[in-house]
Amino acid sequence: MLRKKILNLPDYHLYDGSIPIVDFDKLYPYEEAKTYVAACIKPLGKEYETKMNTALAEGWIDVYETPGKRSGAYSSNVYGVHPYMLMNYNETLDQVFTLAHELGHTIHTILASENQPFATHDYTIFVAEVASTLNERLLLDYMLSKTKDPKERIALLQQAISNITGTFYFQTMLADFEWQVHQLVEQGQPITSDKLKEITAQLDSTYYGDAVAVDELYHYVWSRIPHFYRTPFYVYQYATCFASSARRRSSRAGPRALGPPAWGACNPRGAKSPPPRAPGESCPATSCPPAACPTGSLRSAPASRSPCRAAAATRSWACT
Numbered sequence: 001m002l003r004k005k006i007l008n009l010p011d012y013h014l015y016d017g018s019i020p021i022v023d024f025d026k027l028y029p030y031e032e033a034k035t036y037v038a039a040c041i042k043p044l045g046k047e048y049e050t051k052m053n054t055a056l057a058e059g060w061i062d063v064y065e066t067p068g069k070r071s072g073a074y075s076s077n078v079y080g081v082h083p084y085m086l087m088n089y090n091e092t093l094d095q096v097f098t099l100a101h102e103l104g105h106t107i108h109t110i111l112a113s114e115n116q117p118f119a120t121h122d123y124t125i126f127v128a129e130v131a132s133t134l135n136e137r138l139l140l141d142y143m144l145s146k147t148k149d150p151k152e153r154i155a156l157l158q159q160a161i162s163n164i165t166g167t168f169y170f171q172t173m174l175a176d177f178e179w180q181v182h183q184l185v186e187q188g189q190p191i192t193s194d195k196l197k198e199i200t201a202q203l204d205s206t207y208y209g210d211a212v213a214v215d216e217l218y219h220y221v222w223s224r225i226p227h228f229y230r231t232p233f234y235v236y237q238y239a240t241c242f243a244s245s246a247r248r249r250s251s252r253a254g255p256r257a258l259g260p261p262a263w264g265a266c267n268p269r270g271a272k273s274p275p276p277r278a279p280g281e282s283c284p285a286t287s288c289p290p291a292a293c294p295t296g297s298l299r300s301a302p303a304s305r306s307p308c309r310a311a312a313a314t315r316s317w318a319c320t
């Protein structure tokens with residue numbers, strides 16, 4: 001409702017979420033973006049910082065757009081070597097966050113490869129986006145602490161809010177949709193376009209209430225979500241990962257005391273999985289992210305950028 005008021009709109013539609021509320025067009029040259037990303041992850045410890053500096057300096061990243069290059073961004077591993085990254089860096093604020101995000105995947109992959117044999121080095125989707133979204137949160141904290149430009153501050157907060165609505169709220173709604181549809185399949189019910197539209201309309205009403213004007217075309221949103229067709233029961237993991245990284249960042253000791261991550265050693269499928277815990281025993285934050293912990297409780301894309309997806313065939317973690 002705040003956006004509706006600031007934008008002076010009679011009705012607020014979902015597509016209005018793409019309208020910037022300040023005129024902010026600052027560009028961030030790649031060399032400057034690298035310094036932000038390298039600085040923001042310092043709370044993760046010296047080892048992480050060293051790996052990050054190596055990843056930024058060693059030519060692992062295909063940075064800029066070129067003719068014929070595919071769109072989006074991803075990090076793709078070569079076991080025994082190191083990950084390579086594809087970017088289409090265009091100097092926008094969004095791309096600075098994409099750089100931090102994909103480097104989160106890259107360093108996670110390095111840690112997993114160093115701590116696991118080939119057979120178990122690959123990690124699950126359930127933990128993948130914890131590493132990437134945590135880096136985005138650290139970048140947000142860092143840039144908010146440095147900026148003296150009120151417009152940049154608003155743009156940063158807008159980016160953070162879009163992340164909450166796009167990566168947590170919207171993905172939860174999609175997961176709800178997916179669960180309902182699969183239930184129909186299990187009951188032997190017919191799945192038609194009209195039925196999918198009906199479920200989406202009901203979810204729109206439940207999740208947005210009267211805060212957002214109804215647009216019938218949005219009831220076909222399921223038709224553009226590739227995960228439903230290629231990687232079922234994927235989307236809920238955006239929300240769980242997002243919540244996990246939020247919890248880790250806001251730990252009682254604060255982000256300055258996050259300590260070194262142990263994602264590689266904590267791979268729940270790997271040889272160095274954490275030992276079983278007693279019922280109710282919490283997961284120590286310094287040794288295992290909440291999402292990877294068998295008993296740890298979970299308490300916790302921006303509109304302009306679609307969320308990440310795992311390209312299972314190539315084992316890369318991609319934003320497209």
Ligand SMILES: [Zn+2]
Nearest residue numbers: 132308317318
């Ligand atoms: Zn990602």
